[in-house]
Amino acid sequence: MSMIIEAFFNKDNIIVELNTLDISEDEKEKLLKMADELAEYRFLNAILDKLDEKDKEIFLDYTHGGTPEVLAEFLHDKIVGIEEILKEHARNLEYEILEDIRSLKESPK
Amino acid sequence: MFWFFKKKKKKSEIFERLSEKLEQRKSEHIEEIKQKHKSVISWAKRRGIRVEEIAKQSARGLAAGVAAGAVIVSSGLPISEGTKQQSNTEKEIRNEIPDNTLQSSVKVKKDVSGEVKKTLSGEDMYNEKKISKKLSETLKIPVKVELDGIRLNKTYGVIGYESHLTRYPGDNLSTHFQSSVDREKYGRAGMAGGPGAWGYIAPSKQALTQKDIEREKYYLVAQTFLSPNWGSGEVKQWFRHRKMVVVNPANGQVVVGVLEDAGPEPSTGNSFGGSPEIIEALGFAGGGSDVLFYFVDDPDDKVPLGGYGL
Numbered sequence: 198m199s200m201i202i203e204a205f206f207n208k209d210n211i212i213v214e215l216n217t218l219d220i221s222e223d224e225k226e227k228l229l230k231m232a233d234e235l236a237e238y239r240f241l242n243a244i245l246d247k248l249d250e251k252d253k254e255i256f257l258d259y260t261h262g263g264t265p266e267v268l269a270e271f272l273h274d275k276i277v278g279i280e281e282i283l284k285e286h287a288r289n290l291e292y293e294i295l296e297d298i299r300s301l302k303e304s305p306k
Numbered sequence: 307m308f309w310f311f312k313k314k315k316k317k318s319e320i321f322e323r324l325s326e327k328l329e330q331r332k333s334e335h336i337e338e339i340k341q342k343h344k345s346v347i348s349w350a351k352r353r354g355i356r357v358e359e360i361a362k363q364s365a366r367g368l369a370a371g372v373a374a375g376a377v378i379v380s381s382g383l384p385i386s387e388g389t390k391q392q393s394n395t396e397k398e399i400r401n402e403i404p405d406n407t408l409q410s411s412v413k414v415k416k417d418v419s420g421e422v423k424k425t426l427s428g429e430d431m432y433n434e435k436k437i438s439k440k441l442s443e444t445l446k447i448p449v450k451v452e453l454d455g456i457r458l459n460k461t462y463g464v465i466g467y468e469s470h471l472t473r474y475p476g477d478n479l480s481t482h483f484q485s486s487v488d489r490e491k492y493g494r495a496g497m498a499g500g501p502g503a504w505g506y507i508a509p510s511k512q513a514l515t516q517k518d519i520e521r522e523k524y525y526l527v528a529q530t531f532l533s534p535n536w537g538s539g540e541v542k543q544w545f546r547h548r549k550m551v552v553v554n555p556a557n558g559q560v561v562v563g564v565l566e567d568a569g570p571e572p573s574t575g576n577s578f579g580g581s582p583e584i585i586e587a588l589g590f591a592g593g594g595s596d597v598l599f600y601f602v603d604d605p606d607d608k609v610p611l612g613g614y615g616l
Contacts, residue, residue, distance in 0.1 A: 224321040231328040238335035242342075250345040257349050257360065258493050259479060267478045274480070297327045301320055 205280075206236045206287040214298045236290055243286045247276045416616040418445065423558030431462045431555060431598065438600055441553065445560065446616060448603035449551055456544055458599070459532035463577025465552065465597045466527075466570055467585050470497040473522050474508040481511065484519070495582035502567030503530070504546040524587075524611040525566035526550050527579030528599065532572070549609065552580065553598040554588040560614035561587040562602060587613040 211232060215225050245253055252275055259268040272279050339346060350360045425444045429437060434451040438461075441449040451461055470482055470492070482497065483489040501507070507521055508514040530536060530545045548565045563584050570576045578599050580588070588597065602609055 218318075218320050218324075220318045220321045224318060228321065228324060228328065231325060231332070235328055235332050235335070238332055238339075242335055242338055245339065245343045245346065253343060253345045254349050255479065255489075257346065258489075261360075267480075270478070271480060293331070294328070297324060301323055301327075 205240075205283050206233070207291065208232060210291060211294055211298070214295055218298065218302070232290075232294055235294075236287060239286050239290050240283055243282055244272065244276070244279075247279075247282070418560060418614065418616055419558030421558070422553060422560055423555070426553070426555045426558070426598075431596070434461050437461070437598060441551065441598070441600065445551065445614065447551070447609055450601040450603050453548075453601040453603055454544065456535045456541060457533060457601075458528050458530070459534070460529070460577045461599055462596065463599070464575060464595060465578040465580050465585070465588070465590075465599070466574065466576035467495070467590070468525075468527055468567070468579040468581055469495050470581065471502050471522050471525055471566060472497055472500050472506065473518060474506050474510050474514055476511065491586075492582045502527075503569075504543075504566065507566065520611045521547060521564050521566060523581060523583050524561065524563035525581045526552065526563040526584065526599075527567040527569045528565055529570070529572065529577065530565070530568045549602040549604050549607075549611075551598075551600050551602050551614065552578070552584065552588060553600075554590070555596070555598060557589045559587060559589045562609055562611050562614050564611065583612075 208229060212225075212229070215228060218225075220228075244256065248256055256268075256271065256275075259271055276282065346360060350356065421444055422441075425440050426437070429440070431437065438449045438451050451457055472478070473482075478497065479489075479493060483493065502525065508518045528545070528550070530542070533541070533545075535541050545565050545568075549562060550565060551560060551562050553560050561580075561584050563580065567579065570579050578597065
């Protein structure tokens with residue numbers, strides 16, 4: 198799981214922003230975990246959007262039993278510029294989470 | 307001493323509000339998947355899985371896959387090269403609708419299951435001599451306990467459900483099946499992340515023949531390493547592609563296959579293994595049970611692989 202975060206989803210800015218909040222380390226960890234999970238769903242949606250119906254099923258087969266290498270090959274075959282697409286979704290998600298944090302800070306209640 | 311008076315630490319309000327927002331975003335994504343991707347819903351229904359579970363598992367698989375892709379890309383290698391480097395111990399899945407030139411022929415055969423079941427009824431399944439004789443007579447092919455002075459450790463035992471074998475370097479879910487029907491039917495079994503005990507059946511996709519395809523489709527696994535004749539390279543090679551007949555005595559179903567892998571580990575309790583196609587032909591739904599497992603003496607390769615009939 199951490200591999201995808203390192204590869205695409207940069208949480209450095211989110212961590213910096215969380216550090217400005219009055220929350221415990223445990224709470225911070227939980228929020229970062231939720232952010233990771235959110236990134237996974239975001240990526241899943243992004244991938245499904247790019248696949249036709251037949252390929253969606255093949256993709257699901259792969260994710261439910263294939264090796265990461267085979268899945269990676271399939272995705273690269275089927276989706277041109279997949280890295281860029283995922284990076285863009287990751288950037289948008291990062292921005293949205295940062296906005297969530299900032300808006301909470303600005304309106305504490 | 308006063309630990310039980312200690313107040314449980316209260317979650318901070320800002321944490322609760324932020325986690326609520328993130329949860330809400332997650333729910334929106336799940337809902338979006340349900341609304342936009344109907345085939346995902348039907349895929350889940352067919353497998354009896356909740357959509358939320360599918361999304362969770364897919365997201366994890368995707369995470370690993372994308373990460374692997376990123377690693378391979380960053381190493382400067384093409385994906386296929388990276389795939390080739392994967393360990394043989396891994397398991398691999400992949401489906402493909404391959405070229406139409408690879409078509410298997412279908413012939414109508416006389417079902418022998420009733421006759422086989424009848425002939426085996428009440429017999430001692432460990433009486434190799436009698437069983438092989440009866441099977442030879444009923445199936446009208448030479449069924450042997452021992453061939454060329456070589457035998458297996460067992461002729462009766464539990465057969466396990468195996469994954470598909472990687473037939474050549476790079477074979478995977480996208481390349482493996484001849485039709486979408488096969489992919490739908492057998493894709494769930496996954497693929498062994500490498501070749502069998504004797505290496506790839508074919509050196510490349512281009513070199514793959516119809517015979518190779520049939521060999522993988524109806525491949526068998528036996529504990530060749532427990533054979534009383536085990537010990538030399540010659541014996542090991544002798545077992546390769548060795549034609550076997552497998553019989554489910556409970557229903558009389560018969561299938562002919564070839565040895566393409568060694569196993570299973572004795573600790574599993576299984577004595578043999580069979581491809582998903584073999585297991586289905588034997589009438590086992592998703593799992594195995596006791597079978598008879600004998601050599602077919604067929605030096606001219608006349609007995610076709612697959613479900614047996616006359």
